[in-house]
Amino acid sequence: MRVEEKKQHRFRRLNNFDEVGKGFTEQDAKKEAERCLQCKNPTCVKGCPLGIDIPSFIKEIKEDSPFSAVKKIKEQNPLPSVCGRICHNENLCEAACIQGENAISIRLLERFCAEKEALSQTTLKKPKKNKKTIAIIGSGPAGMTVAGILAPYGYTITMFEAMHLPGGVLRFGIPEFRMSRDVVNAEFTYLEHLGVKIQKNSILGKSFSLEEMRDTYDAVFVGVGASIPKFIDIPGENLNGVYSANEYMIRTNLMRGNSFPGHHTPLKKHKKTVVIGGGNLALDAARTARRMGADVTMLFKRSFDELPAKRSEVVNAQEEGIELLMMTYAKQILGEGAVQGIECTPMMLGEMDEFGEKKHVPIEDSEFLIDCDSVIISMGQRPHRIHELQCYSNGSIMVDDQMRASMKGVFSGGDVVAGEPSLLKAISDGKKAAASIHDFLSGDMF
Amino acid sequence: MENIIKKKQKIAENTFEIDLRCPGIAKNARPGQFVMVRLSDNGERIPFTIVNSTKTNITLVFKVVGFSTKALSNLRKGSHIHDIAGPLGCPSPLEGAGNLCFVAGGVGIAGIYPLLKALNQKGNNLITIIGAKSKDNLFWVDKIRKESNKVLIATEDGSAGRRGTAVDVLGMIMRRRLDMVYANGPLPMMKNVSKVTWRMVKTRVALSTLMVDGIGLCGSCRVKVKEKQKFVCLDGPEFDAHEIDWDEIIRRTTMFCDEEAHASKKCKCGG
Structure with missing residues (x-):
């Protein structure tokens, strides 16, 4: 049987923004690690997009040496404390585990190791500097990965962040009840210790141009993410009380509007909030709104099984009393000036299309109303177009298999390349880009 | 050191001008x-x-309307500002040639200044209309006079210039051949300017809306322009006045009035 993670009580968590999952204790971790069969041909490793040597690190936990376990993880993943909290383990390594329903809680073991390391405060050697300089534009997970891998080689690295705090989506997008702010802070303390400089309030295309960067630095990594919110063009979208999920999360998470007026960014206390969308961000916004005291309903066009949000967080959301209305789409938002309600249409599976899939079609004349005073729209994001680089029509940057963009010495990765949010893609892109930047720069050297 | 207040001065009732040293932005x-x-x-x-901007400094002019502007007005020369990010938004395309008319009110009086300067250098004929409640709310008149061919002043109480609003004065000079109108000021005033010039003169306005991040992440500054969703921080702040859904944007700026009032016990909404 799986060792269950201890969680904050479902009533208590509505009154705070503390982490819901408490991770494993030493005993839990050991007990869980004991269950690992140490397969000769581990399927879990194939399930991990980063290729972490999972059986080896679990073995280290079994043998009471979590520090060597972290080392093992960090060979492939520079951000275990982040992945240990928000990785989509259910669909990846744990889905690939041969124990099926009783799969090992790999994510929680990873988190356990990372927490152990964070507590230990091991003194790090400062790397010896070489003469090459690297600019990393965007301080989200992709940029953090590149910096974390390349700083120990002694490169002089400067990270440019558009906002007033570094971390990108980890800072403003992931709510504190999923990942404490201390985790992100610790990652940056570590990077700064390695000599990485972080320059805040610096915006690509405004504070500096990409060409300027390329001329000043030996290599440039562009990891600016995809964060312009998409709207859905339904009537009433601009009524007062309609937010993009981004806006709602930035107000609460980054600007801490939840403690307004102590923090000065205003946030309204709504009574009833409807969230449109079914992704992680939608779910996070819904749970944040719930903590701000609203009754929350989530609308999703497809069925429960097709929800793209992380499964364990969907369970948490249900525990917190969020109503999930599946197979429903928002037709229009109603109200005079401010939101008063939302008109929805239920969907059903229609006829088979040419790909053999059943399409979702609205059921006619069955519209219904939900009374609400706020709506949060979470229908995805798109990247800022960077005009100096070759981009696809959706604005995402074109790169080759070594993450090289169309300008020499410029590399890119993460959401700005993928065009959609994915933490693991950002980390694996970062790894590839770091290797390729290292090649590029050391090639220059010799 | 960067982000330092080099000069601070009260220039009109509740209105302050500060010079900041930030070479990167300037x-x-x-x-x-x-x-x-x-x-x-x-x-x-x-x-x-x-x-305004020099090689190393930028100038900001603001009116005290809420908690944060009050706090900013209390800072002294030499104080360090925690964060400044910019320059943001699209630069003005500085459209138009010939007879150009500027209509300004509130802090917009300072807002038009950089455009005025640039368009004056291009050799246009510039008429500037400044509107204010009374003469206590006027500032920068001499500076603006230097950059315009003609300056008309209107105050609501008649204490300086003509009695009336800037829009009234604009109405009076509409008979002249104008090639372009620029407006900057409170949203209701800009809305009225766009009504007066509707179908007659191309009009551009600089919008001030709610913003959280200012770099396109949140969309709280969104506005319908020509029926399309635009972000003031990314696509603006300058737009064609006749394409803007004015009622919507005026309504949206009042969204957090209750909260703001709670924070500062005083609120002035709608620009």
């Missing part, structure tokens, strides 16, 4: 752009138009 600033300012770790991000 070097890149173009007419029409703005900065986001954050005063402390607990602070909100507030947008301010860059109303």
